[in-house]
Amino acid sequence: MTGAPIRRDGADLLVEVRLTPRGGSDRIDGLKALSDGREVVAARVKAVPEDGKANAAVAALMAAAAGLPKSAGAVVSGSTARLKTIRLTEAGAEAETRLRAACGLPA
Template sequence: MSTRAWSATDDGLLLTVRLTPRGGRDALDGTAILADGREVLKARVRAVPEDGAANRALAALLATELAVPRSALVLQSGATSRIKTFHITGDCAELAARLARTFGG
C-alpha cells in the first residue's frame, strides 16, 4: 500500500521528491509510486547535480509552486540522492490542499 508523498508535521509538511537533474526544464511532473510502495512527487530541474545546484533549483521551484518563501523549505534528507525529503514550514492544511489540488488526493 502506498503512502502520500506529503505528510503533516506540527508546523508544516514533509514532502518526498524524486529529482531528475539536467531535466531540460524546471517542472513538477506529478506523482509516482516507488518500488517500495512510497509515493513521491516527481520533479525535474535544468541545474546539474554539482555543489548543491540541483537541490537549490528544486527548493526554488517548490517554493514558487507552493507559494511559500524559500526560507520555509529545509532539505532534511537526500542531499546527494535522487529521493529527497523537504520540511516545509507553514499551514499544514493549506499546503496539503495546494498539493492535493495540483496532484490529486
C-alpha cells in the first residue's frame, strides 16, 4: 500500500482500509495513521470475520459511502488481514467526492 488511502485506477477507485470486524456498527471512522506513516481509512463492521462476511460488509460499506451499489465493491487484497484494499468499480468523480467526504478527506 502506497500513497493516499483513496486513489484512482482508471475508472475504478482503490481504497486502503484498516478494518475492525465485530465493531458494533457499520461505519467509517475517518483516517488512521499506521506506525510506518501510511494513512488508511479506518472502518468497522458488525459482521464477524468468518466465511468472508466481514469482507463483504466492508466492501458494501465503502460502496454505499460512495453512492454506488454494493455490488461495485470488492476486496482485492488482504482478505485475511485487517489491512485491505477495496476496489470500487466504475466510480466516477461524484462517487470519489462522496467517498472522500465520508472519510474526512478533502475533495
